[in-house]
Amino acid sequence: MGTATGGLGPAGELAGWYAACGRDLPWRRAGTDGWRILLSEVMLQQTPVARVLPVWERWARRWPAPSAMASATAGEVLREWGSLGYPRRALRLHECASILAREHGDTVPGKVDTLLGLPGIGAYTARAIACFAYGQRVPVVDINVRRVVARTVHGRGDPGPPSTRRDLEDVDAMLPAGSADAARFSAAIMEFGALVCTARAPACDSCPLTECHWRALGFPIYEGPRRATQKFEGTDRQARGRLMAVLRAAHGPVARARLDVAWTRDPAQRDRALGTLLIDGLVEQTADGMFALPGEH
DNA sequence: AAGACGTGGAA
DNA sequence: TTTCCAAGTCT
Incomplete structure (x- = not known):
């Protein structure tokens, strides 16, 4: 490439490069349906392709349609989500599956505005689905x-x-x-x-x-505002992650003490983390005071 | 409209 | 070891 292509333009140049160098990712294969495209797009939010690959393969097989996922519990979905991160995405996917099964004939809508109304589907994902699953001419901006x-x-x-x-x-x-x-x-x-x-x-x-x-311009250094780098070590997010890992690893409800040992450095923070997980619906408390993934008791 | 929200690999 | 980064969304 690069020699006397005069007139191809950036779109043409990119298309040529993509045809030669684009990766053969499973969700890009011809015939992948809207549901599987949707799954891939949500999994890929803030998460590298390499980590999504094996999980997507498993999900595409286990839950071939929204109705299939809708009939699973949120806990099962969270368990399958594993350590992809931001587990609220899995919860929203489960809600999304129910809505699609119930209100959209078990299919994924093709209109951006309709997609935007679904949980976990924002400006990027709505257009990515409209474009990659249904071939619509809409800007896709990540x-x-x-x-x-x-x-x-x-x-x-x-x-x-x-x-x-x-x-x-x-x-x-x-x-x-x-x-x-x-x-x-x-x-x-x-x-x-x-x-x-x-x-x-x-x-x-x-x-x-x-x-x-x-x-x-000679690769000028960026001068504008820099997004503050977020801490992770020692944050509520890390604490939440530890608690969720315990629940995922368990088979059923676990006692409070099992969660307590997962984060001992700051009991108040641990309580706060558990509290927000409960509020988010990522964790549920059983009648006898145990804790479990939603629907798993 | 900043900040919360996971996780792991690479530099 | 620390920092940065990875197909964002929601409040």
Whole structure:
């Protein structure tokens, strides 16, 4: 690539690169239905492909349709979710399955506005499903896309804080006219951001793009506001994670003491964590004062 | 509109 | 060891 392609344009260049270098991920194979696409998109929220792969394969087999998942308990779904992180996603998926089974004929809707009304489906995921499952010509904007646009179009090394409205307009302006081309473009630009135009060490040496404003400007260092790095060690989130791990590993309800030993450094924090897990519906208390994953008692 | 929300691997 | 990062969503 890169020699005398004159006129292909960024969309064409990305499409060519994607055809040659895109990964053969199972949810991208022809014929993958909307439900399985939805599962993959939710699992991939803030979670690397490598960790999603085995879980998605198992889920796609075990729960081939929303109704199948709806008939499982939330606890079973949480257990299958394992350590993917942000287990509220699993809970919302379970709710989503019930809604789809009950109100949408056991199928996944194709309209962005309808998808946006489902639990756990936001601006990115709704458009990703509409685009990748149903071939609609809608802008699909994730962190990869925002980073590629920031660099190639705006000449900034980092996209800075998100602005859904602005980001959607930026990408909409780049979308090829045909829906099939637009869908291919979105898959390609996301993959490009994930494999080449990466956050930490972009592979500019092997970049397939003829034009990049960031490169043209000499790769200026990003000056804007930096998102505060979140602590994890010692936080409520870590405590919640420990408690959930105990519940997942157990077969049925566990006694309070079993949870207490999972986080001993700060009893008040442990109580707070358990309290919010109860509120979130990730944990339930049994009649005799034990604790369990929802529906598992 | 910042901040909460998991987890593990790489630099 | 510490920090950063991974196809965001919700409040």
